[in-house]
Amino acid sequence: xxxxxxxxxxxxxxAAAGAARAADSWGLPGEExxxxxxxxxxxxxxxxxxxxxxCGAGKRQLGLLMDDGTLILPLKDxxxxxxxxxxxxxxxxxxxxxxxxxxxxxxxxxxxxxFVREAPEGKWQxxxxxxxxxxxxxxxxPKSEEAQQWFRNDPQVEKLIAAKGKLGLGIEADKKYLDxx
Amino acid sequence: xxxxxxxxxxxxxxxxxLGATASAVSAATPQxxxxxxxxxxxxxxxxxxxxxxxxxxxxxxxxCAAGGIPVGLLGDDGTVxxxxxxxxxxxxxxxxxxxxxxxxxxxxxxxxxxxDGMNYLLIDKIVxxxxxxxxxxxxxxxxxxxx
Numbered sequence: 001x002x003x004x005x006x007x008x009x010x011x012x013x014x015a016a017a018g019a020a021r022a023a024d025s026w027g028l029p030g031e032e033x034x035x036x037x038x039x040x041x042x043x044x045x046x047x048x049x050x051x052x053x054x055c056g057a058g059k060r061q062l063g064l065l066m067d068d069g070t071l072i073l074p075l076k077d078x079x080x081x082x083x084x085x086x087x088x089x090x091x092x093x094x095x096x097x098x099x100x101x102x103x104x105x106x107x108x109x110x111x112x113x114x115f116v117r118e119a120p121e122g123k124w125q126x127x128x129x130x131x132x133x134x135x136x137x138x139x140x141x142p143k144s145e146e147a148q149q150w151f152r153n154d155p156q157v158e159k160l161i162a163a164k165g166k167l168g169l170g171i172e173a174d175k176k177y178l179d180x181x
Numbered sequence: 182x183x184x185x186x187x188x189x190x191x192x193x194x195x196x197x198x199l200g201a202t203a204s205a206v207s208a209a210t211p212q213x214x215x216x217x218x219x220x221x222x223x224x225x226x227x228x229x230x231x232x233x234x235x236x237x238x239x240x241x242x243x244x245c246a247a248g249g250i251p252v253g254l255l256g257d258d259g260t261v262x263x264x265x266x267x268x269x270x271x272x273x274x275x276x277x278x279x280x281x282x283x284x285x286x287x288x289x290x291x292x293x294x295x296x297d298g299m300n301y302l303l304i305d306k307i308v309x310x311x312x313x314x315x316x317x318x319x320x321x322x323x324x325x326x327x328x
Binding site: 026028029043044047048050052056058059060061070071072073075076079081082083084085086103105106107108109110112130150151154156157160161166167168169177178181 | 209211223224226227228229230236237239240241243244245247248249250251261263265266271272273274275276277280281283284294296297298299301303313316318319322323328
């Protein structure tokens with residue numbers, strides 16, 4: 001009984017510590033799971049010294065600066081077709097623990113952020129904060145179909161696709177192509 | 182008392198110099214470049230999770246750029262650049278002026294900063310814009326859903 005209780009307490013402690021928050025495989029080329037500590041930085045600030053307040057207030061790409069000086073630009077979060085800037089914006093200038101996947105392909109090593117927490121022991125956040133932020137900005141329920149399909153309903157996307165089509169060649173080119181399929 | 186004040190001032194000066202040095206070290210030296218190539222989505226191109234070029238991938242590239250995935254430029258020589266600035270606009274997340282040229286073949290002037298295996302491009306000016314010329318949809322359909 002004591003062993004069972006001890007095991008349960010250990011499992012609960014591990015869960016509370018977020019040990020289970022590990023990235024799932026996406027089957028990427030050269031894929032590696034990774035968890036590391038880093039400081040969240042404004043990429044342009046880090047590279048050029050041009051440093052506006054709040055890391056550019058959501059308008060700039062954010063990077064992960066490791067203690068050895070390595071600068072990582074996360075390209076992706078866990079939301080379909082969304083990047084990691086929205087996930088890291090709340091951590092500007094802070095140290096975080098980043099959990100995700102590296103992929104190595106075409107001569108580059110890139111990172112997809114799956115979970116993040118303030119270092120050393122903050123609460124894990126799944127890297128899907130883009131969606132509620134998008135929903136709030138567009139006045140819709142984050143659980144709605146409209147939000148889940150945000151990429152089809154984003155005003156900027158709708159405007160561009162309406163003007164230039166899915167192929168970028170104009171509406172007539174879209175129609176001609178899709179009718180031929 | 183005076184030596185202690187001098188020591189304190191010296192310490193502060195030293196810290197200021199150290200700070201200046203650290204700042205100078207973190208800001209990499211840019212290199213002037215002219216690049217011609219196709220504006221791409223960096224994630225889809227570098228992971229090859231789908232066919233990532235031209236008209237077949239245009240809609241997806243718009244989605245990804247609007248979602249804040251860094252936009253790239255695929256040079257004619259195959260070099261991949263990440264665009265962090267367009268003209269005087271330093272926005273690189275869902276920047277409308279960058280979305281406008283997604284999938285276009287462009288020639289740009291700017292500064293290149295290489296760091297940790299990535300090529301970061303700070304575009305000063307698009308000097309030529311040929312529009313979308315890479316017609317790939319007949320071979321690859323519309324990525325990734327076919328519609």
